[in-house]
Amino acid sequence: MDTLSGINSFVKAVESGSIASAARQLGITPAAASQNIARLEQYMGVKLLTRTTRKLSLTESGDVYYTKVSDILHRLELAKSAVTQLQGVPQGRLRIATSITFGRHIIAPLIPAFCARHPTLSIELISTDFNVNHSNDDVDISIRFKQQLEAHLVSRRIATVPMIICAAPAYLEKAGIPRTPEELSEHACLLYRPAFNGLLLRWGFIRNGLHFEPELRPSIISNDVDSLTQMAVAGAGIARLGSFIAAPLIASGQLQALFVKSSNGQDNGSLDAEPLDFYVCYRDRNEVSLKMRLFIDYLLECLPATQA
Structure with a gap:
């Protein structure tokens, strides 16, 4: 039998909590994943999983087996990566998770050219604001x-x-233009609540080298930045947006930037909204495969240090 397929389905089911989730990760049907596990159990001669309509749990034998085989798939992937690095040709699937807005506006447009450079790779892009x-x-x-x-x-x-x-402009004409960040407490503010921790993302500023966060009056809260953007354009209030989103809308006149001399004629000294840093993350610096290294190098090549 194909023992590796059975182990793969078994490990993914245990780690994800369901056979259906394991099947999605493997790109097969739940029925096929279930059959893989059943064949593995038949081969082992023991029951590995207890399945009900609501719960998936390990048997005592399954718990012992999982501890022995859970690392095998990772080691096999490392072995494959080591061989492909010798050949200098990246192979297989590269699975990338990214925050939704940055992924939609910045990362997704870069993927086609990367695929064209490396046609032996397949890419899966997962957009989520939950921490994977x-x-x-x-x-x-x-x-x-x-x-x-x-x-x-x-x-x-x-x-x-x-x-x-x-x-x-319609909102500012109606509500007035705040001259300092402290005046934001008197305005309708559109705030982002990220899914990964459920906390409102604060608006940081740097004035004359000192960081501070003014009090805000949330009028609308959303877990989707693009929705907040549309509401800001519609005149619902003041938003804090990445420049890659805001700049085109400011250029077209749909939005107006605040706390800059050109917008209000007020000299706030050295005042800037605190920027947002983005990072590429991975598990172990000693286990960076060729496909991972190529993609990281590609991002550093394509993305300027500061996204204007």
Whole structure:
């Protein structure tokens, strides 16, 4: 029998908590994943999993077996990567997880040219603002903003995105233009609540070298930056947007930047909205495969140090 397929389905089912989730990761049907596990159990002569309609759990034999085989798949992938690096040709699938907005606007447009350079690779791009588990979710690389970083992952900064405080001209005509960040407490503010921790993302500023966070009055909260952008354009309030989103809308007149001399004639001294840093993350610096290294180098090549 194909023992490796059975082990693969078994390990993915245990780590993801369901056979259906394991099947999605493997690109097969749940029925095929279930059959793989059943054949493995028949081959082993023991029951490895207890399945009900709501729960998947390891038997005592399954627990022992899982501890012995869970690392095999990772070691096989490392062995394959070592061989392909000798050949200098990247092979297989590269699974990339990225925060939604940065992935949609910055990473996704870069993928086709990378695929054209390396036609022997296949790419899976996962856009989510939840923090993925590299092992359980079978992710090679994740791209995260600073607040998403986790200590157990290796991280390397790939871009610093200027943040722009902005609003539609119609809103500013109705509500007035705030002259300082402190005046934001008197305005309708559109705030982002990221999925990974459920906390409102604060608006940081740097004035004359000192960092501060003004009080804000949230009028609308969303876990989707593009939705906040559309609401800002519609005149719902003031938003804090990455420059790659805000700049085209400011150029077209749909939004107006705040706290810059050209917008309000006020000299705020040296005042900037705190930028947002983005990082590429992976599990172990000693286990960077050829396909991972090529993609990281490609990002550093394509992304300027600061995204204007």
